[in-house]
Amino acid sequence: MFFSIETSGDIPIYEQIVRQVKLAVADGVLSGGQMLPSVRQLAADLAINSNTIARAYQELQNDRVLEPLRGRGMVVRRDALARCTKARNTLVADGVRRALADAIAGGMTRDELRELFEAELAKQEKQTAPLHAGDDSCD
Structure with missing residues (x-):
């Protein structure tokens, strides 16, 4: 690892x-x-x-x-997946909450946030696509 x-x-x-x-x-x-x-x-x-x-x-x-x-x-542990998935979701949710709070405090609109989110999501998917190429576990 x-x-x-x-x-x-x-x-x-x-x-x-x-x-x-x-x-x-x-x-x-x-x-x-x-x-x-x-x-x-x-x-x-x-x-x-x-x-x-x-x-x-x-x-x-x-x-x-x-x-x-x-x-x-x-x-x-063989039973760790559910706990780790929950921890990941909590970690990501906390980051999104902080980012949204900063964006709203900075005066960003919903449309600006959506546009930024979609652009970043597309960028991340493009960057990680080669890492998951041939990985059929996500299908």
């Missing part, structure tokens, strides 16, 4: 990892029973403190997304 960490952002690194794992489960990139890299391996790969990875894994375990396999590491 590939993580994209923003070290200078407002979101703590451990929270970025938690979000990315939940989004990957919701999207089907990670599935139930799949192993995650060890704390040491992921810390080395991302060049961040292993305590940060351990904190993210602990939160994911508390959220019932991951479970430990004795002597092997962390694995995605």
